[in-house]
Ligand code: COA
């Protein structure tokens with residue numbers, strides 16, 4: 455009896471598991487920005503190339519922000535120029551304001567990631583303006599994009615920072631997230647939008663993640679919307695949180711190879727969930743990830759060797775001969791347990 459029950463539960467889990475997940479590699483943005491001394495541009499390009507060689511296809515390549523606020527991003531134009539003509543990769547860049555949007559578009563970037571924090575004090579510390587002013591800036595950017603000729607090629611993502619916890623204001627509930635999301639959705643009617651709930655500090659728990667995604671997903675069901683989770687691994691919950699996000703509506707997960715990171719604007723937070731740990735966790739879920747783990751670990755080693763970087767990864771410390779060699783690919787649908 456107990457055996458039947460267990461088998462049924464496993465079937466249910468596999469059959470309700472999401473079949474699609476995009477991984478967005480954020481080491482070149484969230485990771486590099488955490489290193490104070492600017493790295494040589496060619497080293498950054500080398501690291502990004504090794505990520506692409508491992509099968510990464512979506513990349514947050516950096517941010518168009520004030521070089522005074524984040525000196526590490528001063529060479530973003532050169533970095534974008536090295537990859538912008540590659541048709542096989544989807545490049546995105548983070549922007550905090552209209553100037554960032556203009557610079558990103560001029561560089562050839564066609565996917566903009568606008569960042570606003572749910573928490574007022576974090577938004578002030580991160581982008582030096584109120585949440586209302588950030589939303590006004592977002593509206594101007596959307597209007598600007600609507601007027602462009604090549605609208606079809608543009609993609610917009612909204613990163614809602616501190617969606618679960620704020621270093622200054624503490625725990626954030628889903629209604630607070632909704633208070634920022636609702637006006638942003640109003641401004642973007644008819645526009646395809648990826649909404650990322652960001653665990654900026656890494657203090658979220660899996661059930662909190664499940665609650666935010668399921669509540670907001672149920673309230674805002676719209677084909678133009680898709681959901682992403684951006685997690686940090688400060689409390690070791692990164693992989694669990696990402697899986698709960700996936701199970702509750704997210705189709706995109708951010709991760710940083712080698713776990714490189716540590717946000718200068720979120721004191722105490724460590725890096726993003728390591729991409730290699732996430733890829734390992736997703737392997738048996740019949741999801742097509744298309745990333746080659748051994749090659750990703752080579753990229754992780756290169757990234758971990760960057761001077762001044764803070765890394766955190768489980769898989770990188772497992773003996774290499776114990777790391778699975780096959781690519782994580784979609785299983786045969788017909789073989790799914792019925
Ligand atoms: N890209 C490049 N330069 C920018 C810029 C952008 N997106 N936005 C503003 N600047 C420049 C201005 O031109 C100005 O330059 P100047 O001093 O040579 O005239 C300078 O930065 C200050 O501009 P101002 O509008 O007064 O901004 P601010 O000092 O109030 O800072 C931000 C606001 C948003 C520009 C800044 O806080 C920032 O870039 N934050 C990003 C933080 C970040 O990346 N966090 C991590 C990601 S979540």
Ligand code: ZN
Pocket residue numbers: 484652653654684686717726
């Ligand atoms: Zn982050």
